[in-house]
Amino acid sequence: MSEHPGGNEPVVIVGAGLAGYTTARELRKHDRARPLVIVTADDGAFYSKPMLSNALAQHKAPADLALKDAGAMAAELDAEILTRTRVAAIDPAARTVTTDGGRTLAYGDLVLATGALPIHVPLEGDAAGAVISVNHLDDYARFREALPEGGTVLVMGPGLIGCEFANDLAAAGHPVHVVGPAPHPLDRLLPGPAARRLQRALAELGVVWHLGTTVAALQRTGGTFRARLADGTGVDAHVVLSAVGLAPDTRLAEAAGLAVNRGIAVDRYLRSSDPHVYALGDCAEVEGLVLPFVMPLMACARALGATLAGTPTAVRYPPMPVTVKTPACPVVVCPPVPPVEGTWEVDEDDDGVRGLYRDRDGVLRGFALTEGRVREKQALVKEVPPWLE
Numbered sequence: 001m002s003e004h005p006g007g008n009e010p011v012v013i014v015g016a017g018l019a020g021y022t023t024a025r026e027l028r029k030h031d032r033a034r035p036l037v038i039v040t041a042d043d044g045a046f047y048s049k050p051m052l053s054n055a056l057a058q059h060k061a062p063a064d065l066a067l068k069d070a071g072a073m074a075a076e077l078d079a080e081i082l083t084r085t086r087v088a089a090i091d092p093a094a095r096t097v098t099t100d101g102g103r104t105l106a107y108g109d110l111v112l113a114t115g116a117l118p119i120h121v122p123l124e125g126d127a128a129g130a131v132i133s134v135n136h137l138d139d140y141a142r143f144r145e146a147l148p149e150g151g152t153v154l155v156m157g158p159g160l161i162g163c164e165f166a167n168d169l170a171a172a173g174h175p176v177h178v179v180g181p182a183p184h185p186l187d188r189l190l191p192g193p194a195a196r197r198l199q200r201a202l203a204e205l206g207v208v209w210h211l212g213t214t215v216a217a218l219q220r221t222g223g224t225f226r227a228r229l230a231d232g233t234g235v236d237a238h239v240v241l242s243a244v245g246l247a248p249d250t251r252l253a254e255a256a257g258l259a260v261n262r263g264i265a266v267d268r269y270l271r272s273s274d275p276h277v278y279a280l281g282d283c284a285e286v287e288g289l290v291l292p293f294v295m296p297l298m299a300c301a302r303a304l305g306a307t308l309a310g311t312p313t314a315v316r317y318p319p320m321p322v323t324v325k326t327p328a329c330p331v332v333v334c335p336p337v338p339p340v341e342g343t344w345e346v347d348e349d350d351d352g353v354r355g356l357y358r359d360r361d362g363v364l365r366g367f368a369l370t371e372g373r374v375r376e377k378q379a380l381v382k383e384v385p386p387w388l389e
Helices: 018-030 049-054 070-077 137-146 160-171 192-205 251-255 294-308 371-381
Strands: 011-014 036-039 080-082 087-091 096-099 104-106 109-112 116-118 153-156 176-180 207-211 215-221 224-229 234-237 239-242 246-248 264-266 277-279 284-286 322-324 331-334 342-349 352-359 364-370
Touching (some): 036 070, 087 251, 153 160, 160 192, 192 352, 224 239, 352 371
Parallel strands (some): 011 109, 036 080, 153 176, 153 239
Antiparallel strands (some): 087 096, 215 224, 322 331
């Protein structure tokens, strides 16, 4: 085995989400001795972020989603975990990070697993600042605290997360309104017929759609909110949830002078423009690809864990279909990655929709399946070329 990239000096990981903790676990599979420090702005509890959008119908409180606390994770990983601590600055030349409490941490290798930040849509009205974004467990706890029994929720954004929350909330007995500018839900991922099947299924569950428009203003009206949509419609809700999207959190990297494009720019080895700083997960752009899904994150963590332990390992992305958590209408989508010129071929019957995305040469680059057609996933994924070979 070759030497560690940073010798026996500590690995410092910024972020204790799925990317940070999985990288730490993968490192420990290969190396139990290298010093490890994890810095996190939250309480350091380990949980699966995808569970946030389908916990209500499963009657899971925020505390139920935390699988291990920071103490248990520190013991498992033989790591020092600094909770409720933010990194204020990175000095790549000195190989140090400085926390908001003034502590300086030296590192041999630094891993940025800072995730993504919710995109905020500017709104008019005195309640514009009351919109809730659920991006981690603390956010989810605030959301659940704000949501009364049977309370109405207005969801801004008919994308993947918006649809998952809409299904979960409606199944748990909450009236739900979904607002967005697209003509159909999951408009960027699904061909029209598949999107319409999902839209109808959620409507049958009780979801009210307001598509082709946006929320323009939000006012307080006693204990609730009144949303004015751009088309003039008014919607009353107890909670307004934003699911309009996330942007990679590149703030620390930019301030440290690292190369940043859509995300922190890294190569196949997850190395940034500084050879001792790595990035993965929602904050990273890997060889030009920004893929905010769990499976690419896990592939990166496996490769990076080996690299940090002394075996440089390039990440490889096979095609990785995404299962959308909408039980009212099961959906699996394998988006064409990287973006390629092509067209959808759609077959629809009583069993569901199968959409095949072929490039100009007829090569299958992606697919979308609904309902009973999701059983075709395994056969189709074998035909799709690797996303990153």
